[in-house]
Amino acid sequence: xxxxxxxxxxxxxYMEEDERRELGTxxxxxxxxxxxxxxxDAWLAANYKPGMSAAExxxxxxxxxxxxxxxxxxxxxxxQNFRPGTTRPHARRRCARGSDLRVPExxxxxxxxxxx
Numbered sequence: 001x002x003x004x005x006x007x008x009x010x011x012x013x014y015m016e017e018d019e020r021r022e023l024g025t026x027x028x029x030x031x032x033x034x035x036x037x038x039x040x041d042a043w044l045a046a047n048y049k050p051g052m053s054a055a056e057x058x059x060x061x062x063x064x065x066x067x068x069x070x071x072x073x074x075x076x077x078x079x080q081n082f083r084p085g086t087t088r089p090h091a092r093r094r095c096a097r098g099s100d101l102r103v104p105e106x107x108x109x110x111x112x113x114x115x116x
Contacts, residue, residue, distance in 0.1 A: 004032035036068040054095040
């Protein structure tokens with residue numbers, strides 16, 4: 001049974017619930033977290049332009065990027081609160097890597113577990 005739902009806000013429409021979309025549901029918080037990180041990694045890789053600085057890329061992410069978050073389905077509690085905006089530290093770490101923004105082969109919205 002899936003216990004964790006991953007939702008995505010986009011930073012351009014931040015906190016506008018009518019713009020929110022569901023990525024999928026996952027059986028463990030680890031799978032849900034991996035899905036969130038993959039969404040951020042895919043956005044960063046798709047929007048990185050050669051020569052772009054980490055500061056420029058993170059600014060683009062803050063303004064327009066996909067901002068996934070985890071919702072525990074009823075009767076569950078998360079040890080950590082994964083709400084909108086909690087993936088920004090991951091985005092900052094990825095941007096700091098510079099040109100190493102390749103997304104692993106398994107990443108991408110159509111290939112994530114539970115998104116079929």
